[in-house]
Amino acid sequence: MMTYKDIPRINGTLRAKSIQMPEVIWSAKGMVVLGRRIKSCIFTTDIAIIRNCNADAVLAVYPFTPQQIINTTIINTASIPVFCGVGGGTTQGVRTALIAKDAEADGAYGVVVNSPMQNGNIEMIKRVIDIPVIATVVNENTDIEARLDAGASILNVSAAAKTPELVRHIRAEFPGVPIIATGGPTDDTIRETIAAGANTISYTPPGLDDIFSAMMAEYRKEAARVDSPEEKEMILEEMLELI
Template structure:
């Protein structure tokens, strides 16, 4: 079958948006509340969220979950958001209330961290109708008990062992929906997809890194003004950045 060229339309002001690695589009994806999702942007940066081509947002952060944070991200996002609701320091009835609020705010799902006990997941599931996503970090997790407690989706995050852990889960649970970290390269992303991940979570560059690249290009533009004799060389360098 001949390769089909996909038309790509963009605006001048949006040409610098963050593009997820194209290899992620080869994932099967999963359909959550009617939306097919192959990629999750792992970020809580609203500027990054508004300037990306990911299918969804994985809004999990290393602080106590706060409704104002989830509400702000959901309101600013044009794509589905999965909100972190605790599991470590934050749990119990508080996590359940945060989950209920996240659903009311428009979240597509709530994410519980690895330490959260199954009884707490059951409480959350009683209060909400959106999916509960459980983070899995190693093979010690009892997947069946997680599913029995009300978990609908697994979020596998095991660093360099992620693909191996996905493969291990797939052997016993061939149909459970899995989101997994893809790692730093196309090869690691492809390995995770081949292992059985439906959806890949992608960590974008930080705004500091993006600013660094932009400022470097600005400085080269300034060099053209300050040193006219170097204009041709500077222009060649700028063209390489485009």
């Protein structure tokens, strides 16, 4: 039987430094959303990262009032399915339904409502869209059955270090509900979250400052080598040979 490590992988030089999901995520069962199997979601709104990762989908949720132009830009830029944030603590009511409707028209695979969000608001959103409503769950006090009855199709569990415990709690009562959950910082925390019952893992990538720092350290070493007299002479000889 072919394992993940046995799968042939073809890459290019220019894309060699793209962000790779932790391989342990691929042991998750995943979920099929609108015909696409999704095991990993990258949690970001950074277009450069979205275009340079191997995640199955994007969880585009941010701490500001959702704006159509932001969702549209992410959806148009991404080459993978996008789940768009449409409201929660600050943004409520008819506005969330309008943003959700526009997100669906732009091609979103689902819309995410943050906590807190009234169930009546979820019902309103579900009445105007056909794509899934993903309800964020942050603690055990959430009435999961009421969320599902209101129209939520998927749960997004985000409870920091308590995420595996909360996933287990939900899974015991709702064995069939699709769950996206934060995987945490290590392979072990991701494994624990999957074992608890998460179908799909959301992964927070390193920030661009961290990526730049590592890359610039490499570039400085390369610049020092290229600027050496020996290297310059070798480059000149290679150029003369081409002529």
